[in-house]
Amino acid sequence: MLIKTKNILLKYSYLWLLVFSLNFGFAQKTGSEISGDILSNALPISAFATTLFFRNQQKGTLQFAESMATSFVVTHSLKRIIDKPRPNGGRFSFPSGHTSSAFTGAAFLQRRYGWKIGLPSYLLASYVGYTRIKARKHDIYDVTAGAIVGVGSVYLFTKPYKNPNNTFSINKTNDTYWLNASFRIK
Numbered sequence: 001m002l003i004k005t006k007n008i009l010l011k012y013s014y015l016w017l018l019v020f021s022l023n024f025g026f027a028q029k030t031g032s033e034i035s036g037d038i039l040s041n042a043l044p045i046s047a048f049a050t051t052l053f054f055r056n057q058q059k060g061t062l063q064f065a066e067s068m069a070t071s072f073v074v075t076h077s078l079k080r081i082i083d084k085p086r087p088n089g090g091r092f093s094f095p096s097g098h099t100s101s102a103f104t105g106a107a108f109l110q111r112r113y114g115w116k117i118g119l120p121s122y123l124l125a126s127y128v129g130y131t132r133i134k135a136r137k138h139d140i141y142d143v144t145a146g147a148i149v150g151v152g153s154v155y156l157f158t159k160p161y162k163n164p165n166n167t168f169s170i171n172k173t174n175d176t177y178w179l180n181a182s183f184r185i186k
Contacts, residue, residue: 029135030134030135032130032131032134032135033131033134033135035127035131036098036127036128036130036131036132036135037098037131039102039124039125039127039128040097040098040099040101040102040128041101042105043101043102043104043105043106043109043121043124043125043128044064044068044101044102044104044105044108045105046105046109047064047104047105047106047108047109047112048061048064048068050109050112050113051063051064059159060112060161063108063112063157063158063159064108064158066156066157067104067107067108067153067154067156067157067158068101068104068153070153070156070157071100071101071104071149071150071153071154072100072101074100074149074153075095075097075100075101075146075149076097078094078095078145078149079092079093079094079095079097080092082094084142086136086137086138087136087137087138087139088135088136088137090137093137093138093139093142094141094142094145095142095143095145095146095148095149096129096132096137096138096142096143096145096146097146098128098129098131098132098137098146099125099128099129099132099138099142099143099146099147099150100146100147100149100150100153101150102124102125102128102129102150103122103125103146103147103149103150103151104150104151104153104154105121105125105150106118106121106122106124106125106150107122107150107151107153107154107155107158108154108158109121110122111154111155111158111159111160112158112159112160112161113160113161114160125147125150126147129143129144129146129147130143
């Protein structure tokens with residue numbers, strides 16, 4: 001019973017991460033800025049959650065943790081070293097932390113699981129960058145640098161997920177194309 005409860009808590013821990021990581025200081029923010037704030041947390045949390053749902057994903061969880069930690073350390077180190085002023089007058093503009101977080105999540109999903117998941121994730125991450133520019137928190141250089149840091153961090157540590165139980169192939173015989181798929185159901 002204890003093991004079953006522990007497994008359920010582990011599988012649904014991503015929901016708790018999402019709830020507690022959201023920025024609830026929404027006063028004086030536009031709808032697009034709020035949605036960008038939420039997505040900047042939701043993308044990496046979703047990427048982390050995927051590692052909990054597939055069996056034998058300990059490597060995926062470690063790869064995500066290494067990628068996210070690298071992205072965070074590089075982003076916040078550069079912010080302090082460069083200390084570029086924000087368009088709205090604040091400090092520590094370069095690179096965009098929201099954007100690097102969103103692109104770390106999007107890049108992990110793309111690198112690990114392919115472009116079917118990656119393309120929509122990258123579009124959402126790009127929207128986060130757009131909201132940061134629109135809110136006058138960053139300029140295009142800050143957002144671009146954040147995206148590069150996020151994607152680069154993922155490509156340092158993350159390998160594509162290969163499920164040996166599922167295979168897909170496309171073959172051509174003369175003028176006929178064949179799509180083969182096999183699944184192992186446990």
